[in-house]
Amino acid sequence: xxxxxxxxxxxxxxxxxxxxxxxxxxxxxxxxxxxxxxxxxxxxxxxxxxxxxxxxxxxxxxxxxxxxxxxxxxxxxxxxxxxxxxxxxxxxxxxxxxxxxxxxxxxxxxxxxxxxxxxxxxxxxxxxxxxxxxxxxxxxxxxxxxxxxxxxxxxxxxxxxxxxxx
Numbered sequence: 740x741x742x743x744x745x746x747x748x749x750x751x752x753x754x755x756x757x758x759x760x761x762x763x764x765x766x767x768x769x770x771x772x773x774x775x776x777x778x779x780x781x782x783x784x785x786x787x788x789x790x791x792x793x794x795x796x797x798x799x800x801x802x803x804x805x806x807x808x809x810x811x812x813x814x815x816x817x818x819x820x821x822x823x824x825x826x827x828x829x830x831x832x833x834x835x836x837x838x839x840x841x842x843x844x845x846x847x848x849x850x851x852x853x854x855x856x857x858x859x860x861x862x863x864x865x866x867x868x869x870x871x872x873x874x875x876x877x878x879x880x881x882x883x884x885x886x887x888x889x890x891x892x893x894x895x896x897x898x899x900x901x902x903x904x905x
Contacts, residue, residue, distance in 0.1 A: 754887035755780050762841065762885040763787035770795045770838040773830065776802035776856045777811040778843025784885075785841075789818050796821040798833050802856065842876075847886070849900055851878035851893020 762784035766772065772795060774781050788795065797815055801824050802808040808824050815822040825833055846854040853876045863874045878893030888899055 755783060757887045758885050759783035759787055761890060763791065765839070765883075765885075766793055766795055767838075768793050768795065771798070771836055772796070773798045773800075773833065773837040773840045774811065775800045775808070775842045777807040777814075778841075781841050781843050782811065782814055785815060785820060786818055789820050796823070798823050798825050798837065800825055800827045800830060803827055807856075844884075845873055847884060847896060848875070849897045851881060851884065851891075851896040852876055853881060853884070 758780050762780070766785065766788035772785075774797060776799075785795075785797065797812075797820060799808040799812045799815070799822060812822040812824045842853070842855055844853045844855050848854065854873050855876060856873060878896075881893050884891045884893065884896065886899075891899060
């Protein structure tokens with residue numbers, strides 16, 4: 740069991756690197772990117788893009804209640820990437836200035852939707868009863884998914900899952 744866990748972990752780390760390399764190619768000079776909270780893969784993609792001498796700026800949501808966005812912004816600043824932390828509620832305000840939104844994913848559903856840290860989607864706004872840690876962003880809000888299998892559209896996810904289990 741421990742050996743299998745080690746192999747899985749090594750594959751996971753390798754997959755993050757693959758995803759970051761693919762995603763970095765989509766970051767263009769002069770672009771403005773919005774990201775939510777902190778994501779190791781998004782950070783690595785931006786690091787790769789900066790290493791390729793691409794100049795871009797990033798808005799990072801503060802990500803209440805843990806404020807992981809500040810940590811992400813500090814990491815980006817150390818890489819020489821221009822970064823601004825914004826309130827989660829300010830996403831609509833900066834959206835017109837943004838060329839691309841890049842967020843990490845805790846998981847991808849068969850539909851191509853993404854499970855991510857809460858507030859990546861603006862649909863779960865009934866917080867009177869509970870404060871969820873994750874939410875679901877439906878596939879119609881997603882253009883591309885950067886995966887270790889390559890770049891997929893949300894509608895291609897179910898096909899790729901079927902291939903994995905054949």
